[in-house]
Amino acid sequence: MNSNLSKLAVPVGVVGIILLLVVPVPAVLLDVLIIANILLALVTLLTTMFVKKPLDFSVFPSLLLVATLFRLGLNVASTRLVLGDGYAGQVIAAFGDVAVGGSIIIGAVIFLILVVIQFVVVTKGAERVAEVGARFTLDAMPGKQMAIDADLNAGLITDVQARERRAEVSAEADFYGAMDGASKFVKGDAIAGIVIIIINLVGGIAIGMIQRGLSVSEAMTTYSLLTIGDGLVTQIPALLMAVSTGMIVTRSNAESDIGEAASGQLTQSRNALMIAGCAALLMALIPGMPIIPFVVIGLGLILFARRIKAGESRDQASRDAGAAAEATAPRSDTPEDLIETMRVHALEILLAPDLVDLVSGAQDDLLARVRALRRKVAIDLGVVVPPVRTRDSVDLPSSTYSIRIAGVEAGRGLAPAGKVLALGDALDSLPGQATVEPVFGLTGKWVPSEMRHSAEMTGATVIDRVSVLITHLSSIITGNAARLLTREDVRVLTDGVRLVNPSAVEDLIPGLLSLAEVQRVLQGLLAEQIPINDLPRIYESLSLRAKVSNDPEGLVEIARQALGPALSMQYLDDGLLRVIMIEPSLEQSMLEGMRPSDQGTQIMLEPSRVDAILGSLKEALANVEAAGLSAVLVCAPALRPAVRRLVSAQSGGIAVLSYQEVTSANVAIETVGVVRGTESISA
The missing domain is CATH 1.20.5 (Single alpha-helices involved in coiled-coils or other helix-helix interfaces)
Known part of the structure; x- marks a missing residue:
């Protein structure tokens, strides 16, 4: 019942406002409506003071339009009573008599002051702020959308969170655009108030003299006081709504309302x-x-x-006492504590002392983002990333962080406090420290946080410090997933498979393969960034192969064949798989030159010919990249492991697929290059 009433309240109210413009209302009802108008404006103003961000009051532009129409309807109704009856209710009479002391001059001066405050000061400023806010918000939309996509790709947020953030960005742009137009309502309302009071004054004096036979002084006294009272009862709520408009457009996103923020900051x-x-x-x-x-x-x-x-002194004394207690606390030297101290952690983030603010304990701080990244990697690769230890290090230079795997540094970067990373080509006009983004090698600049909007207006993509670090960590985890997969992780994953597909595990472990051999196969898949989410299918394929041979290379290849369609799908571009092939005669020479070794099969060719093959591949890749495309290298299934081992270090990480893996996906294929023993020719 209450829900239905709330849905009908605004439509019924708008219909009532339209009736005010046409149907005469008694003075008693007009008093009630005027009081409701004043209280509505007051509640709106107080609401704008207590919201934490403008979007919390997103209905304000529509509410402003309805309130302005309501106020104009009251102006029409009161004008009809003033000119027709010479009386427009107790509220207008009280404002005309008590509020201004019955003096026409005082009332006129007060009315003009209110009009000047509303029209020149509040309305003009709010209109300008709304216009600038709308333009800046619309200009910053592409950069914000790209930042959301970057966070999604880095695994910092989920698809649901990305959709929510995109909706919020769109709603923010719509809100400021609506406020830009709504501010014109306030401006027009102020002008209408001046015109209406002039019409009431002139019309009232004329009616009093012509129709009622009053003298000039009597008509001026009677109708002037009523007109001034009518103007005041409409201009006061109009002024409150104008202040509300200025308040909402100048309100920035904050964690507290304006009263708490103002008292704390002042x-x-x-x-x-x-x-x-x-x-x-x-x-x-x-x-x-x-x-x-x-x-x-x-x-x-x-x-x-x-x-x-x-x-402040008490807080400082408390902090000093806590630091002293920690310093003087007896340190345990039990074997367990010493073992924990000397233990090498699988993943570590070391922060320079001036970067410890990244670990703030807030909802979106570094630790929370790391947890989100671990979930993202688990979904994408099927690997349980070990907990990431985060600590400070006085050995690091200022503004520097270091990412370690098993105690060895795997990456290092910068995250200066109070700055954001702007990536783009038109950054020369912005102050800051030039840098190179550590993952993609893009040129950028660390600019002050307050210059964020300026950087976005140049077309740059702006990324906060935590996102830079998390993107770097995500790249390192993905590139070292094989190293991070421990035997204990394999045991946990196998136990999970046993719950849903027990026969796949019972046929394989431990009868055919040990846990260590399964770990080696999974590491081989992860080394080529192949997800191991579909463990039941992988285990079933390993069971068939292990009955014939437990050669690690053959086991990896049979697992790849089981995942064949999924391997090709991740390299599609607009539904098309672009491939670089090996010349048939060269492929035959490679097959003849294959030799087994401890590290797997190797291709034994003359060094000069190997150099020619790698040079030909690099040329083919350069042609593909120049066209803005991406491609994979395909070869015979028996050659695939050896070819991948041959080109992995020199080809920039190009994926190597077998003919069987490419054709199993049933996708459209386009040949964009051919590797030859002496040169590369683009198709």
């Missing part, structure tokens, strides 16, 4: 309060000044400043 400086209090006491000494108000306010500011100092 009292953050003890010196400012102390100086202001002393200034008030000095002003009390000026001849002719009222001494008591200045002294009371000055002493109050000084006492408040001293209270802040005492609170």
